[in-house]
Amino acid sequence: MASVNYWIVLIVNAAYIITIISCIVVVLKENRNPIRSLAWVIALIFLPVVGLVFYLFFGRSLKGQHMISRHNKRKIISRMAPRHVNLSNIDLPVADKNLIKLSRALSYSFYTVNNHIDIFTTGNEKFNALKQDLRNAKKSIYLQYYIFSDDTTGQEIADILIRKARDGVDVKVIYDHVGSFSARSRFFKRMSESGVETHPFFRVTFPQFANRINWRNHRKIVVIDGETGYLGGMNIADRYQNGTSEGIAWRDTHFRLQGDIVESLMYSFIVDWNFKNNPESIEYPPMAPVRLRNNVGMQLITSGPLDSWDNQALCFLKAISNATKSIYIQTPYFLPTDALQHALEAAALSKIDVRIMIPGKSDSRMLKYAGYSYVTQCLRAGIKVYLYNPGMLHAKGIIIDENLVIAGSTNFDYRSFENNFECSLMIYDKEVNRKMRDIFFNDIKSCTKLTFNTWHKRPIFQRILESIVRLVSPIL
Secondary structure (H helix, E strand, C coil): CCHHHHHHHHHHHHHHHHHHHHHHHHHHHCCCCHHHHHHHHHHHCCCCCCHHHHHHHCCCCCCCCCCHHHHHHHHHHCCCCCCCCCCCHHCCCCHHHHHHHHHHHHHCCEEECCCEEEEECHHHHHHHHHHHHHHHCCEEEEECCCEEECCHHHHHHHHHHHHHHCCCCEEEEEEECCCCCCCCCCHHHHHHCCCCEEEEEECCCCCCCHHHHCCCCCEEEEECCCCEEEEEEEEECCCCCCCCCCCEEEEEEEEEEEHHHHHHHHHHHHHHHHHCCCCCCCCCCCCCCCCCCCEEEEEEEEECCCCCCCHHHHHHHHHHHHHCEEEEEECEECCCHHHHHHHHHHHHHHEEEEEEECCCCCCCCCHHHHHHHHHHHHHCCCEEEECCEEECCCCCCECCCCCEEECCCCEHHHHHHHHEEEEEEEEECCHHHHHHHHHHHHCCCCCCCCCCCHCCCCHHHHHHHHHHHHHHHHCC
């Protein structure tokens, strides 16, 4: 009996060692950032079982894989109305034109000029407008959210979708399976049984649990009748209108869009729909003719863990590096890559006005302290850091100089840059830039500005906690 146990233990240990070695080989073959690769190798060697579990859940890369085939992607693109705009005829700085080219190369992002945008900074504004547009839908409603709650707001939206589906409107819904865990299954079942096509993105089930838990679809996109779109940071949940049960208000930014840019929203939705549904069945409904003749330049930049490049991070880096006067950032989670942190420091040291606004009250203590670990570096470089006091700041946006705004679902953190499916609107327009700057400086009135001297006096325990949490920030 003892000899049998000996051989069982030997076989288990050998299998474990072979698994660890295989994982290490995979990490090295991926040619990632050397520091991160070394961290995973150390974890796999010196943290038995724990290191392996963490790697299976958070360490693997999906880069280079495809959501849909290149053939089908080209088929969708060929149906898109917007075409290349001759940038030589557009009155934009050279830096912005180069950013347009970069975005186009990264994610098939068409530059569009005939657009209109409404900016919402409260949930009441956004949901009142959205519900009215949904009620007025005649042909189609395509709706995608990271969180679709079954609270009062979610039930109201669901009731409208059900009524429109029964009226013959084509209604499709994508929700993130993990993000919408709190919603009961019968909530989506009720919609499905009433004619609303509802599908979870990356459904987390066994045995695919480890393959899917870390990759989340964080996009918030709505396209109605092919002519009106919504994009931004607000999910479908009561907290954007009524705050949380703890009395914490949520401050966020969302956009209502009309014009050529809606075609890009449709493209993003269709790719996601065919990815999770049937990659070989490409559906692309006709778009409404664009009657606008505005001159608001926009692009939609999408990104995800399947992309060959870190699309959002590269566009952020390019835009920040191009700044000559000012960089204003709002983000609920501030965990920048080394390149972005250095770009912000270089800008501030060059006497560019760099300001970062983060929550004073966060929905995640761990992410809050991880973000705080970067504050000292920022203050030392001359970056102005503000803590938003009234509630949870969930707005995501970058305002560059007097012409560029980047805003959408993307947080200024590792998860958004590397692990989430995200989308951001790149707006090249002085008037929109002015409105967003006005919003930023109005929010500053409700902030506490940090200074190096006062920040340096924070409790030693907090500093230690910040340093510890920062070690795992790339996987938060």
